[in-house]
Amino acid sequence: MNSLLANTPLVMEEETWELRLYVAGQTTKSVTALANLKKYCEEHLKGRYQLEVIDLLQNPQLAEGDQILAIPTLVRKVPQPIRKIIGDLSNKEKVLVGLDIRSLEGFGKA
Amino acid sequence: MSADMPSSAIVLPSLPKAPTGIEGLDEITDGGLPLGRPTLLCGSAGCGKTLMAIEFLVRGIQDYQEPGVLMTFEETADELAANVASLGFDLPAMQAQKLLRLDHVHVDRSEIEETGEYDLEGLFIRLGYAIDSIGAKRVVLDTIEALFSGFPNQGVLRSEIRRLFRWLKDKGVTTIITAERGEGSLTRQGLEEYVSDCVILLDNRVIDQITTRRLRIVKYRGSTHGTNEYPYLISEDGISVLPVTSLQLNHEVSDQIVSSGIPALDQMFDRHGFYQGSSVLITGTAGTAKTTLASSFAHEMCRQGKRCLYFAFEESPQQLVRNMRSVGMDLGTWQDQGLLRIEAARPTLSGLERHLVTIHKLIGEFKPDAVVIDPISNLISVGNLAEVRSMLTRLIDYLKVKGITAFFTSLVSGRNIQQEMTEEGVSSLVDTWISVRDLEGIGERNRGLSILKSRGMSHSNQVREFIVTSKGIRLLDVVIGPTGIVTGASRLTQKIQEQALSMAQQQELERRDRELERKRRVLEATIANLRTEFESVEEELRRINDEENTRQQALSSGRQQVASAFPSEKNPKLNDNAPQA
16 A cells, blocks of 8 residues: 555544444344444444444334445445445455454554 | 235125226226235336336326325436426425325445344335335336345345335335336346235337337236236326237227218218218228328318328428329318317337327327328338237227217228238228229220228229319229229220110111101092092082983973873873883
């Protein structure tokens, strides 16, 4: 990763990450996803994130807004652009890449 | 919104159906789409899948009070609303009335990262919410295949789609799923294996640069259906499928008679004209005055104050008016009075279906009593024979149902004069068929007209020669020569011969009269002679008689004198002799 790109997370570091996890009831996948997500956030974004869990069984009208099709879906609202990760988030590498957390890490270590 | 299936299923043994309200489609499907089941609508790009699906929803809302959900995967709600607004479908208003719900599902692969297990419960929830919020009975999923580009895991997707269709069935909603046509299969992603109840295939074929849309029901489980390919049109009023075979032949018929505009031609028919609402076909080779005959009919209709719609596929209105003025018909005045409308278009301007739409539309607008199409044979250039035939069949049926008298002309090939089979094969559909032809004799052509058939009335069997004069078409009297009906110069020759013959006969007659007169006079003279002779003989006889009498008297008086002179001795003897004298 070159230095030009590595500079961008500097700004992001100041922001509070807004994450939304869409689930449908207490299914195995949903529970797994939530557990996984909490773990990653505590590891990499401690104190800098807000996590909102939306149960579509209770609020089905919210599915349209974020264009939710798959369950579970994790939506990164802030920082922009919006990213979506679907699945139970069991693959840590993919989640971090998807949320663009790895670059932040890389910068921190450097 | 639960599975409240209508109880009609118990009454009727057939499959319960949801009428689409799309013109013609319900007839082909024998009542509509399978109620409460998914139907797959597949076809290539631009053949009107989305439109047909939306019309299904809109008609359901407008005609059957069934709210609908439209879940679109490609176009946004605004785009769709704008697209169908031209058809008079006011989607926003229906949304406001909570009769329709639009949900645009946006799938973007670049935004989605996949990790671990997932399912499409979100889609189910959205759809379920949309259905329940308005109590929808009809659902359209417009191109669900878009999901395949958004989700990399095909295995999950396929099992979820299968689950979705099962779920829709359980919900009891009548669903249309649209899909793109694939190579060698009905759909790109093989959706047909999930939707097994009803599959409708739309097709968009370009033949000779002209597009024709066709619809076919590939399968319809548990129901009878039309198996043909039916052309359909996207018109200003939505989709219209016009099946030939499903239109029933039970239209009203009229007993009124309309004139052909040529009195002598009317006389050839038993009822002196055509039945109103029947279809008349004039076939003939080039230059046999088909257009003039058609114009005569239009002229006559207008003269009687009826409305006539004239489709000219060969001439412009101005040209037609000018040409007809030369034969004593002023079509322009009827145009000005609004009784006649001439629509001219090149057949190649559009496909057959478009022509049919135009014709339907104009008939709807103008409400004519008669329609003239001149000529139908020109339409061959836009379609193949079978298509033209089916189009004309539909048109004739349409006109018959409306009770409009139809007048077609058709050009037939000049190679075979006896060809009494039009290329379009519509002859079996028309009620009255008039054939005009060239009667080519020695060094001249004449026009002959005959009636090949006339349903419901007897007609003349003669081939009548006719001429086009500055006062219109005139049928000539039949002249029968030694070898049949004669025309043209032969007709004149025949006339001259007949005149000569009759003159000779007259002369012969006069000669005989004179002969007789002469004989009479001779006889009379003879009689006079004889009488004179008789008279002279009679005279002679009378004279002799008189002389004899005189002589006798003289003789007797002489004897008396003699007796008185010698009275004594000789008297008795003399007295005995006296009577003997």
